[in-house]
Amino acid sequence: MSTSMSTTAAPRGSEHDVAVRDRADVLRQIKALVVLGIAAVLVAIFALSIDNPTVYWTLERRATPDTRRTLDANVVAWSAFGYLVAALALAAFNLLRKGWVSGLVFVGAGLAFYVGFLMWFFADQRELGGIGAISIVNPLPQTVLYATPLVLGAMAGVLCERAGVINIAIEGQFLMGAFFASVASSAAYSAEAGLLGGALAGVAVASLLAWFAIRFQIDQIVLGVVLIALCLGLTNFLLGQIPTARENPALASYLNQPLTLDTIRIPGLADIPVLGPALFEQSLLAYLMYASVALVAFLLFQTRWGLRVRAVGEHPKAADTVGINVNRRRWSAVLLGGVFAGLGGAFFTVGSTGAFDQNPSNGQGFIALAAVIMGRWHPVGATVAAVFFGFMLATRDQLSVLTKIDSELLSAAPYLATVIAVAGFVGRVRPPAADGQPYGKA
Amino acid sequence: MSDTATQERSEWRETAVTTLLAIVLALLIGAVLIALSYQRSLDSLSYVFSYPADFFRYSGDAIGTSYSAMLRGSVGSWSAITETLERSAPLICAGLGVTLAFRAGMFNIGAQGQMIVAALAAGYVGWTFDLPAGIHLVFSILAGVVAGGFYGGLVGLLKARTGAHEVITTIMFNYIALLGILSFALLHPAFQRPGQTEPLSDRVRDSAAYPTLGDLHLGILVALGAAALLWWILERSTLGFQLKAVGSNPDAARTAGMSVPFAYTTAMVLAGAFGGLAATMLVNGDRFAISSTLFGTIGFDAITVALLGRGKPLGTVLAGLLFGALQVGGRAMEATSVGTSPDLAQVLQALIVLFVAAPALIAALTRRRQRSAPAAFAAKTQEEEA
Numbered sequence: 001m002s003t004s005m006s007t008t009a010a011p012r013g014s015e016h017d018v019a020v021r022d023r024a025d026v027l028r029q030i031k032a033l034v035v036l037g038i039a040a041v042l043v044a045i046f047a048l049s050i051d052n053p054t055v056y057w058t059l060e061r062r063a064t065p066d067t068r069r070t071l072d073a074n075v076v077a078w079s080a081f082g083y084l085v086a087a088l089a090l091a092a093f094n095l096l097r098k099g100w101v102s103g104l105v106f107v108g109a110g111l112a113f114y115v116g117f118l119m120w121f122f123a124d125q126r127e128l129g130g131i132g133a134i135s136i137v138n139p140l141p142q143t144v145l146y147a148t149p150l151v152l153g154a155m156a157g158v159l160c161e162r163a164g165v166i167n168i169a170i171e172g173q174f175l176m177g178a179f180f181a182s183v184a185s186s187a188a189y190s191a192e193a194g195l196l197g198g199a200l201a202g203v204a205v206a207s208l209l210a211w212f213a214i215r216f217q218i219d220q221i222v223l224g225v226v227l228i229a230l231c232l233g234l235t236n237f238l239l240g241q242i243p244t245a246r247e248n249p250a251l252a253s254y255l256n257q258p259l260t261l262d263t264i265r266i267p268g269l270a271d272i273p274v275l276g277p278a279l280f281e282q283s284l285l286a287y288l289m290y291a292s293v294a295l296v297a298f299l300l301f302q303t304r305w306g307l308r309v310r311a312v313g314e315h316p317k318a319a320d321t322v323g324i325n326v327n328r329r330r331w332s333a334v335l336l337g338g339v340f341a342g343l344g345g346a347f348f349t350v351g352s353t354g355a356f357d358q359n360p361s362n363g364q365g366f367i368a369l370a371a372v373i374m375g376r377w378h379p380v381g382a383t384v385a386a387v388f389f390g391f392m393l394a395t396r397d398q399l400s401v402l403t404k405i406d407s408e409l410l411s412a413a414p415y416l417a418t419v420i421a422v423a424g425f426v427g428r429v430r431p432p433a434a435d436g437q438p439y440g441k442a
Numbered sequence: 443m444s445d446t447a448t449q450e451r452s453e454w455r456e457t458a459v460t461t462l463l464a465i466v467l468a469l470l471i472g473a474v475l476i477a478l479s480y481q482r483s484l485d486s487l488s489y490v491f492s493y494p495a496d497f498f499r500y501s502g503d504a505i506g507t508s509y510s511a512m513l514r515g516s517v518g519s520w521s522a523i524t525e526t527l528e529r530s531a532p533l534i535c536a537g538l539g540v541t542l543a544f545r546a547g548m549f550n551i552g553a554q555g556q557m558i559v560a561a562l563a564a565g566y567v568g569w570t571f572d573l574p575a576g577i578h579l580v581f582s583i584l585a586g587v588v589a590g591g592f593y594g595g596l597v598g599l600l601k602a603r604t605g606a607h608e609v610i611t612t613i614m615f616n617y618i619a620l621l622g623i624l625s626f627a628l629l630h631p632a633f634q635r636p637g638q639t640e641p642l643s644d645r646v647r648d649s650a651a652y653p654t655l656g657d658l659h660l661g662i663l664v665a666l667g668a669a670a671l672l673w674w675i676l677e678r679s680t681l682g683f684q685l686k687a688v689g690s691n692p693d694a695a696r697t698a699g700m701s702v703p704f705a706y707t708t709a710m711v712l713a714g715a716f717g718g719l720a721a722t723m724l725v726n727g728d729r730f731a732i733s734s735t736l737f738g739t740i741g742f743d744a745i746t747v748a749l750l751g752r753g754k755p756l757g758t759v760l761a762g763l764l765f766g767a768l769q770v771g772g773r774a775m776e777a778t779s780v781g782t783s784p785d786l787a788q789v790l791q792a793l794i795v796l797f798v799a800a801p802a803l804i805a806a807l808t809r810r811r812q813r814s815a816p817a818a819f820a821a822k823t824q825e826e827e828a
Contacts (some may be wrong), residue, residue: 216800221549222749225579226796232739233788240783241479363617366551370610408629412622415614419606422614428605 009411022424032091033357039113040084047077055122056135073119080112097382139394148235148289152344153368154382155296156337163333164313164434168224171365175177176201177345178295185258194350204343210334214327217438256355285351292340296379309333313432316439326439463804464797468790476508476782477501508775508782515774516767524658530766531661532723537747537758538672539716546709547689552612553717554741555619556590560718562627563589565725568646580650586716594714602703641730652727661727673755685709750795
């Protein structure tokens with residue numbers, strides 16, 4: 001999982017030259033050993049401190065006395081420990097090298113740690129009268145919900161930056177998308193119209209971004225920050241202009257009392273255990289989010305348009321030389337990104353709570369930006385990063401019902417985990433070569 | 443020699459003219475927003491074609507009232523100036539931190555987190571210990587500066603050691619400071635105000651407060667001193683030369699024998715220290731109690747201040763004063779009969795920075811002949827890696 005630049009690990013397959021290992025390879029092994037060792041020790045501590053091993057769990061979104069089942073926390077925690085020890089042994093014999101198999105082993109180790117932690121966290125509860133102990137529920141539906149705006153925002157970031165335009169302003173696109181989704185949904189009395197309004201607002205901000213970045217060649221970091229400030233100020237200002245329901249109920253209901261999206265259950269697919277309710281019992285926006293990832297990945301890597309967008313983001317001069325209109329490609333990528341970011345913004349009003357309130361996205365656009373960088377400017381990578389973050393938020397929600405961990409530590413944990421993931425496992429990243437450089441013929 | 447001096451002077455004039463035009467343009471757009479948000483001028487829009495004079499009269503009234511209230515509220519009286527200066531002091535300090543990081547090639551979004559940690563440290567020293575007046579203040583400020591520098595330095599160290607992108611880490615560290623450290627501390631007996639159940643801290647003792655002149659606390663002087671210090675670091679010291687070299691081209695700097703990790707770490711320590719100083723303006727200057735809403739958008743505004751300041755300490759000071767005045771004046775605007783929303787101040791700030799950053803746009807709009815594109819300041823994209 002390490003990302004050091006060295007390419008040669010010890011040659012595989014031959015038995016005689018085991019001694020040829022470079023320093024990066026040794027460091028990678030040491031890092032794996034340390035991480036797995038710490039995880040194993042912690043899980044052992046968790047397992048040892050369980051007194052009452054009965055834990056309730058269910059794969060549904062909510063636990064009821066009928067659907068919940070019990071398990072023995074000791075058994076699960078010690079199995080997780082066993083897995084971690086096995087992985088540790090593999091690492092000790094340097095069998096975990098680069099490649100997808102060892103990648104899977106590490107993902108499994110992460111899951112084992114998570115499971116061991118959950119066992120400790122949910123064991124030893126004082127039974128509450130009537131409802132019994134609190135159960136572990138399926139965290140995935142909540143994960144997808146949290147990840148929806150993040151993934152959509154990250155797609156906007158990926159598209160822009162692959163074309164060579166830095167997009168810090170995802171947060172601004174979220175805010176405008178949220179506001180105008182609410183207005184459109186209220187005015188048209190339809191949540192789907194809200195999505196349209198959000199997408200249009202996202203495109204509007206994107207066209208400002210493109211206009212200033214491409215036509216006037218403003219420093220794109222400056223531009224992004226300024227656009228966020230502008231959108232924040234503008235949405236607050238506009239919100240202040242909408243009369244409250246008490247002052248003018250008719251007008252208020254046309255402007256900021258949106259319908260919200262219904263949950264759509266896809267028959268058949270939603271019955272798949274664990275994943276079904278998470279993936280296929282969501283609002284329209286989540287389905288649009290899945291489609292956007294597939295669409296962006298397809299467009300960027302399978303079409304002529306995508307090849308040209310990437311060329312423009314890596315080496316605009318070369319692209320220009322072969323006859324690609326650099327700035328037109330950039331315009332199209334930024335505007336398409338605006339659609340996704342605007343949809344992501346719509347999540348904060350028509351996709352969840354309804355009416356627009358001050359600063360509803362509250363910094364989520366920055367997290368989407370972080371997901372773009374963590375995912376190395378690749379749509380799938382960015383999606384994984386965003387889903388990881390959504391999972392951390394969902395876990396935080398789930399754990400917050402018990403008081404075994406300080407609530408402050410718990411609410412900071414998703415962000416702390418991101419820092420650890422970025423510093424420990426993502427490391428140095430390389431953006432598209434011409435990211436942020438305006439292009440114009442001299 | 444005299445050639446470069448002339449050139450410098452003309453660049454100065456260019457910058458000043460561009461900035462002034464940007465402010466004027468932003469105020470014009472703001473005027474449109476004011477007019478459109480005033481109920482009476484909106485009402486008169488319905489018959490604007492048959493009797494346009496009404497619309498312009500009401501709009502003119504609204505714009506005149508709002509802007510004159512803004513001017514009077516920010517610089518019109520001694521108390522207004524006091525308020526503006528006190529509002530500007532933390533903006534300037536935090537802006538200096540962002541500026542310094544920019545010059546070293548880093549984008550420091552973390553002023554907010556650095557301020558939170560620093561405020562807790564400065565405040566703790568300020569209300570716990572009992573020291574003689576001057577010494578207490580110095581220790582309290584030092585605690586804040588060291589804490590801010592430590593928190594900022596963590597980001598630099600992570601970047602230097604593991605290559606973790608500072609944009610991600612500063613964002614995450616802001617959340618960790620706000621949701622984790624601050625909310626933990628404010629419910630802890632060492633920080634919480636005695637007899638309070640709300641997450642709210644004590645205020646610092648008198649001996650740990652900045653001296654005052656009338657109503658004005660003298661934090662603004664410390665902020666100006668900090669700007670001078672930053673100027674010295676950047677323009678006169680070897681360290682500053684290294685930071686700028688790494689900021690403009692890390693590969694070249696490494697080839698020249700400079701340590702890029704050292705530069706990143708040092709730059710973020712110093713940037714965090716300036717952020718920490720900004721926090722002391724609130725805690726030791728205004729003597730606010732620390733709560734989760736104390737810091738508002740200062741951390742974010744600091745970025746716009748630094749951008750408007752174009753990477754120069756003096757520019758940052760002027761930008762901080764301007765934004766302080768806009769924010770104070772924005773509140774005065776709300777108190778008039780027109781009742782323009784104070785959020786307009788934020789819109790104005792954004793527009794000013796936008797227009798300043800777009801000399802080509804200003805030139806196109808005003809049809810001025812452009813002499814030379816003003817030297818782009820070192821806000822390098824810095825998505826490029828060491």
